[in-house]
Amino acid sequence: MAVSMSRGFLVLPCSSSPSFVGRGTHRPLLSARNVVWSARQVPAHRFVVHAQAQRPTWLPGLDPPPYLDGSLAGDFGFDPLGLGEDPDSLKWYVQAELVHARFAMAGIAGILFTDLLRVTGINNLPVWYEAGAVKYQFANTETLFIVQLFLMGFAETKRYMDFTCPGSQAKEGSFFGLEAALEGLEPGYPGGPLLNPLGLAKDIKNAHDWKLKEIKNGRLAMMAMLGIFVQASVTHVGPIDNLIEHLSDPWHKTIIQTLAGTT
Template structure:
């Protein structure tokens, strides 16, 4: 029997089976209750660690990123999550940014389609913030948004500090039962989970993974929208139509070189 340390810093047992019969100075694994089962579990654990997908093939992930978090591929080149409390905060920060990015991408593409198709005379997304509305002035809208977002973010932060505290009776206008905050970052309930896709949030690993993957893709898309707007001064649908009209001459390479 040999001892081997895995990538998580734990010591696991490995066992080599021999065809030689047991002697006075050798011990059969069958003589130790549960030894064979333990050896098999250890081998499966080592194999699972060896086959774990990482953001860079062959990378040895940090010990604090053990693969239990949704979308954990061992990516932390700056070591920001070394402290457990910092890691919890960064997980929540990424989750919120993913959701904002997904909402932003959907909003930009939806309004751009309406604008380009001529259904409504909407401003392009990077000029929408300067639009003046008849029902309220810009200053009033800014302070209303500041108050609403401040309230929501404060509630989220309090739930992060004290999980489940914001779903207690009397904490939110009497509709706490509709939120059912079972885990930080996942309020759930009829308001945030109307289809009941993740009622058992503790075991909703596949749904969490899909959300974080789509959120990361949305953040990359938002970065692309920003770069496109800065270079071409046009919306994403306009950029797509321009590219499709002449793919070989109207693409990102020509746009960057001409700018």
Template sequence: MAIAVGRVIFLAQPYSSSAAFISKTKCRPSLFLKNSIFPAKSRITQRNYRTTVRAQERPTWLPGLDPPPYLDGTLAGDFGFDPLGLGENPESLKWYVQAELVHARFAMAAVAGILLTDLLRVTGISNLPVWYEAGAVKFKFANTQTLFLVQLILMGFVETKRYMDFKNPGSQARDGPFLGIEASLEGLEPGYPGGPLFNPLGLAKDIKNAHEWKLKEIKNGRLAMVAMLGIFVQAYVTHVGPIDNLVEHLSNPWHRTIVQTLANSGS
């Protein structure tokens, strides 16, 4: 800590790669400075500023851990987590980023769909099957083989286009390659389609400067992936849906917990 006349400068030692920021705020001189050191300059010192220089440690998944050099904080949701070193290759890192983004979006859609349909089933509003049996339901308007074939064609088409846009960014936004609906998609960058179909509210149109929106999406997506893992385990252990598990827990919170459930499942 260094103290200068009328200014106080605090220097904090950074722990890892850090960004320093400087904030200036008006301050009044202390009684000690006013009366003991420079009494004649008290009015001048009242207009002085205190400059604080503080090294801000970059947040990491484990506090105090130095992130690997290839994770420099520029990616959305980058907290330096790569214990296996999978992102050392820059090309592989780009693909892993896209893969995580797609899985996060699928997980968010899956969690919302499972909770909604399970709530409708438990409350008796609709006669729906539990989520892990929905795939075996026979529909009257088409047989299972037809539905599977249609899904395979549609998802295969979309995933192929997504891969082509990843390999050659912007190629799928040109006229023609997307059945003439390119204007409705208005791709922003690989992994972030826009337009009225995928961005009806017009959020984050300036995708290059939408770091906050990207961070919120990937955080919610990671939470959804963890939630899906929990839903899988619950279904395997209890053979009921998540809303059933919640209702059972609320009926006796102190004795209907995950500990008792796992203990009873093994007996």
């Protein structure tokens, strides 16, 4: 039997029985003439090991569930409760996460901006968690609540209808003649000059990088929002106040000392 060793190294067949020449004289079974170096005799593909590149997961070395195949933007195989096993439920959870991510990004920007105006004294604004109790002069609380309920209810209804029947809300006459200004791309990604003024990701089917950046920033914003909730509950001040206090004494004004002082 020919034995292959490494690429292009071939040992030719030889006899399995020992051979002797003369008394007490031994001739090796394998000599230099029995060895042939040939790159053509052994196919190179036999010695190539293909290492399949594994996609990144939320926990290195973890095998993602089979229904999370990496096709979704921001899919790192995280579903410890198995909520996405049903394909229809998975589609809805994707849209729900996208909406919550966008609300969190808008909320973080609004809280930081208004808190910065309040701390610097540019505007006498209430701290963010007390803004809902403020009486505004241009309208009473009941009127503001009804208007907000109507506007948000209308937008969410349109979003749900577009989710259940993609493209139905882009038909002529479905949005007071403003369909061309919105130009929905796909469920969860409206466009047009109103919602996509910079014209980013016009080819939404091939805009995986843009989708990935948005969902990453959205998840970070949701975690930041959770942190602001906890800060407000523990310290009873806004995030800019917390930052200023920490910078005044970074080694002693930390989350550890704050939590230890509240126990």
